[in-house]
Amino acid sequence: MTQLEGTGVMRTRICSVDEIPPGTTMQCQVGGRSVLVANVGGTFYAVDEECTHDGAPLSDGDLEGPTIVCPWHFSRFCLRTGSVLESPAREPLRTYAVDTNGGEVTLLTTPAGTGVDPQVR
Numbered sequence: 001m002t003q004l005e006g007t008g009v010m011r012t013r014i015c016s017v018d019e020i021p022p023g024t025t026m027q028c029q030v031g032g033r034s035v036l037v038a039n040v041g042g043t044f045y046a047v048d049e050e051c052t053h054d055g056a057p058l059s060d061g062d063l064e065g066p067t068i069v070c071p072w073h074f075s076r077f078c079l080r081t082g083s084v085l086e087s088p089a090r091e092p093l094r095t096y097a098v099d100t101n102g103g104e105v106t107l108l109t110t111p112a113g114t115g116v117d118p119q120v121r
């Protein structure tokens, strides 16, 4: 984990982009949180891995385009925004900016562990 000078933004290398082929996801740990990274047609998204309804591991769910479907009660979440597309979940997922420059998947977070605006790359 490294810090971008003067921004407070932390960069955490996850893996090579080749390790998450299009249409697949990977679960990883960042700052003590479980995070789901998804490759949707070459665009990478990252959200909290735990479903906000009852804590299911979303890495066991189905990736349907830019949507992740919870394996337990089938809530649907938008990977771009973290928003709930279909209940029973009500709370959105936390999202994280992902940088793939240089062929590496890197998550950008604040020191508090929150995601940062995707514009901060």
Ligand code: FES
Pocket (backbone or CB within 6 Å): 051, 052, 053, 054, 055, 056, 070, 071, 072, 073, 074, 075, 087, 088, 089
């Ligand atoms: S635990 Fe995900 S919808 Fe219930």
